[in-house]
Amino acid sequence: MAATDRMNPGAVLRAPVSRRTWAELLYALVSMPLAVLGFAYALVILVLSAGLAVTAAGFPLLAAGLGGAGRIAGFQRRLAGRLLGEQVEPPVRRVAAAELLGRMQTRLGDPAGWRALGYLGLKLPIALTYLYVVGVTWGWGLVALTYPLQHATGLNRSTAPDGRSGLHIQGYVLDSWPRQLMVSAAGVALLLLAPWAVRLATIPDRVLMRWLLGRRGLAERVRDLEETRAHAVDDAAATLRRIERDLHDGAQVRLIALTMQLTMVRDAITDDGARALVTTAQATAREAIVELRELVRGIHPPALDHGLETALTTLAARSGVPVEPRIELRTRPTAAIESIAYFCAAELLANVAKHSGATRAWLSLTQSDGRLFLRVRDDGSGGAAPGRGSGLPGLLDRVRTVDGRLDIASPSGGPTVVTVELPSHA
Amino acid sequence: MRIVIADDAAILRDGLAHLLTARGHEVVAGVGDAGSLREAVAEHRPDVAVIDIRMPPTHTDEGLRAAIGLRRDHPGLGILLFSQYVETRFAAELLAGSSNGVGYLLKERVGDIDDFVDALHRVASGGTALDPEVVGHLLNAGRRGVDALTPREREVMGLMAEGRTNAAIAKTLVVSDRAVEKHIANIFLKLGLPPSGDDHRRVLAVLRYLGA
Numbered sequence: 001m002a003a004t005d006r007m008n009p010g011a012v013l014r015a016p017v018s019r020r021t022w023a024e025l026l027y028a029l030v031s032m033p034l035a036v037l038g039f040a041y042a043l044v045i046l047v048l049s050a051g052l053a054v055t056a057a058g059f060p061l062l063a064a065g066l067g068g069a070g071r072i073a074g075f076q077r078r079l080a081g082r083l084l085g086e087q088v089e090p091p092v093r094r095v096a097a098a099e100l101l102g103r104m105q106t107r108l109g110d111p112a113g114w115r116a117l118g119y120l121g122l123k124l125p126i127a128l129t130y131l132y133v134v135g136v137t138w139g140w141g142l143v144a145l146t147y148p149l150q151h152a153t154g155l156n157r158s159t160a161p162d163g164r165s166g167l168h169i170q171g172y173v174l175d176s177w178p179r180q181l182m183v184s185a186a187g188v189a190l191l192l193l194a195p196w197a198v199r200l201a202t203i204p205d206r207v208l209m210r211w212l213l214g215r216r217g218l219a220e221r222v223r224d225l226e227e228t229r230a231h232a233v234d235d236a237a238a239t240l241r242r243i244e245r246d247l248h249d250g251a252q253v254r255l256i257a258l259t260m261q262l263t264m265v266r267d268a269i270t271d272d273g274a275r276a277l278v279t280t281a282q283a284t285a286r287e288a289i290v291e292l293r294e295l296v297r298g299i300h301p302p303a304l305d306h307g308l309e310t311a312l313t314t315l316a317a318r319s320g321v322p323v324e325p326r327i328e329l330r331t332r333p334t335a336a337i338e339s340i341a342y343f344c345a346a347e348l349l350a351n352v353a354k355h356s357g358a359t360r361a362w363l364s365l366t367q368s369d370g371r372l373f374l375r376v377r378d379d380g381s382g383g384a385a386p387g388r389g390s391g392l393p394g395l396l397d398r399v400r401t402v403d404g405r406l407d408i409a410s411p412s413g414g415p416t417v418v419t420v421e422l423p424s425h426a
Numbered sequence: 427m428r429i430v431i432a433d434d435a436a437i438l439r440d441g442l443a444h445l446l447t448a449r450g451h452e453v454v455a456g457v458g459d460a461g462s463l464r465e466a467v468a469e470h471r472p473d474v475a476v477i478d479i480r481m482p483p484t485h486t487d488e489g490l491r492a493a494i495g496l497r498r499d500h501p502g503l504g505i506l507l508f509s510q511y512v513e514t515r516f517a518a519e520l521l522a523g524s525s526n527g528v529g530y531l532l533k534e535r536v537g538d539i540d541d542f543v544d545a546l547h548r549v550a551s552g553g554t555a556l557d558p559e560v561v562g563h564l565l566n567a568g569r570r571g572v573d574a575l576t577p578r579e580r581e582v583m584g585l586m587a588e589g590r591t592n593a594a595i596a597k598t599l600v601v602s603d604r605a606v607e608k609h610i611a612n613i614f615l616k617l618g619l620p621p622s623g624d625d626h627r628r629v630l631a632v633l634r635y636l637g638a
Contacts, residue, residue, distance in 0.1 A: 267445075
């Protein structure tokens with residue numbers, strides 16, 4: 001930028017012919033038609049979608065329009081990067097949902113699209129200043145520089161009452177050679193000034209681009225990270241659930257069919273030795289089924305499909321220590337949160353059975369202010385702490401992925417109460 | 427026995443039908459969803475229905491819902507739920523009210539087809555057939571009075587809950603019929619069940635045990 005340029009005479013003289021000057025001039029010139037088109041685009045989108053807001057077409061049109069504004073902004077950033085050397089970092093892309101409605105909501109809620117639309121609106125006055133500055137400096141400069149030629153060919157000259165012929169400025173007629181050369185000198189001065197004037201004129205545009213088309217500050221970055229993390233967490237939960245479904249409908253069914261088919265084989269043969277072999281094969285298949293079931297339980301317990309209540313009741317029933325479950329949920333958390341709550345409960349109950357020496361345990365899940373509270377209490381010896389093979393650090397990691405909290409109260413001698421606080425959605 | 431099979435996996439439906447037919451039973455219908463199951467039961471009046479818990483459209487608990495409806499509409503029908511997973515709440519829901527003529531088995535139990543047919547017979551004749559794993563879960567849940575049972579009595583109780591007769595329990599545990607009777611009398615005593623018809627007390631004991 002201007003501050004970094006040394007204003008030495010050489011630079012001043014070379015400026016009108018430097019590559020940078022021509023690029024900036026080109027930028028200023030193409031800005032005008034682009035600004036007109038962009039302004040018209042923004043106007044049409046806003047007017048049309050406002051007009052159609054009462055119909056079903058209004059919001060989809062606006063969403064598509066914002067998407068288009070985002071793409072125009074991308075072109076604008078590339079143009080500015082190429083011609084002005086102004087590198088504007090694009091805003092963080094929102095992760096769009098797969099289905100149409102979700103994509104539409106993402107677009108409508110994305111501030112980057114709205115800011116791009118705002119830029120298109122503000123670009124027009126900026127482009128007008130470009131036009132003015134380029135006209136006054138480059139335009140007039142060239143006209144003045146070439147004045148002697150114009151004079152010789154009869155351009156730009158009129159004849160005064162006293163018979164002198166040339167360009168009139170406030171009654172001063174530029175007709176003689178020295179006077180013509182004076183005009184040319186003024187033209188040279190204007191042309192030497194032109195690069196700096198254009199550069200100066202681009203400053204508001206650069207600021208506006210960084211403000212409206214660029215990446216916002218830390219707060220936005222944090223919000224984007226939170227959003228993408230929530231997407232990642234939800235996505236992982238959905239993937240695990242799909243794997244569970246695929247195993248349930250695929251491999252597990254085939255293995256069960258295999259045990260049936262082996263029974264058919266056993267029915268069909270009479271040789272005792274061969275029948276014994278088939279029975280062994282069947283036992284192996286059955287082991288595979290059991291292992292697969294345990295594996296599935298570790299990635300996405302099928303009971304979770306029926307909600308936390310069913311899943312946690314089943315979990316409590318499976319526990320080695322008698323567990324009294326109390327589950328009070330008014331609204332269902334998202335799948336990812338359900339999964340985290342479930343695995344926390346599983347880990348905590350396993351800890352009770354392994355480490356506490358408890359004879360009873362209580363599991364409660366309650367909701368308040370949109371947060372979920374999972375509490376596991378036992379009548380054991382206490383002294384639980386992260387580490388010592390307790391699985392508590394892993395639990396903490398799981399909980400922290402969604403900004404949850406883990407609270408352990410376990411005085412020596414007991415009882416131990418562990419509370420996990422989770423949001424209702426990732 | 428006349429049997430209806432409901433499972434959305436054709437490979438399992440056909441395999442099971444083949445095995446049961448080979449053992450002299452009549453599979454009157456094989457269906458893939460809850461709606462067709464209701465129609466098939468109304469049309470064929472089978473002795474027993476084998477029902478997969480997860481069926482279309484949501485693949486969650488359609489089979490269980492259908493089973494509860496069928497118990498209401500066809501009191502004489504034996505119902506065997508058939509699932510790849512054991513969920514305690516499902517068992518409790520199915521057993522709510524009465525455990526007569528219901529069963530809940532893991533699908534892989536068809537590997538031992540004779541046991542499976544045995545369970546079907548029990549369910550068809552108004553008995554109970556619970557998967558050992560289901561029973562195990564319900565046992566762990568720490569039900570009233572159950573804490574007082576000795577390990578041996580728990581074993582006997584578990585087998586009773588699976589729907590076994592005294593003779594079958596004796597055979598499984600390799601003890602005499604007399605020993606089993608003694609255990610069962612102790613169980614009745616510890617669970618505080620008054621003397622009455624033995625079958626009735628048996629059902630009560632199982633229900634109390636399962637907390638249903």
